[in-house]
Amino acid sequence: MINGAxxxxxxxxxxxxxxxxxxVLGYPHVDAGHGWLIFKLPPAEVAVHPAEGSGSHELxxxxxxxAETIADLESRGVEFPDPPEEARWGILTTIRLPGGGDLGLYQPHHEPAYDL
Incomplete structure (x- = not known):
């Protein structure tokens, strides 16, 4: 039986x-050894979007x-390279990670599936 992702x-x-x-985000974690931290994430949901070719994955x-979350994270030094953008499914922006990558952040307009 699958019990997580x-x-x-x-x-x-x-x-x-x-x-x-x-x-910064304060996620609880375990050390899998040699500093490889594995973090507990908030409740999650998964969506499948159409793609051409092999597609890609996003988090x-x-x-x-x-707005409240952005203000809180900015007070902790988090950088947001993109202003919030309204989409059909929610309001979204991007968090810049210290390693240079980006991580999506959004406020959904839909009922969250993780409460089901």
Whole structure:
């Protein structure tokens, strides 16, 4: 029986991004050995979108109030390279990770599936 999902974020600076998840976002974690931290994520849901070719995968964190979440994270030094954008399914933006990658953040307009 499947009992969870494991998400991988590839990074140019894994140490910095691990520290960000641990210290800035405050995610609980376990050490899998040699500093490889595995983080507990908030409840999750998965959607399947059409794609041409082999497609790709994305990770978006979700919040109840995007403006409030942005203000809180900016007070902790988090950089947002893109202003919030209204989409049919929610309001979204991007968090810049210390390792240079981006992580999606959005406030959904739909009922979250993780409460089902």
């Amino acid at each position: 494991h998400v991988i974020i590839y990074s140019q600076d894994a140490e910095a991004d691990r520290a960000f998840l641990r210290d 978006f964190l979700m919040c109840d109030d995007l």
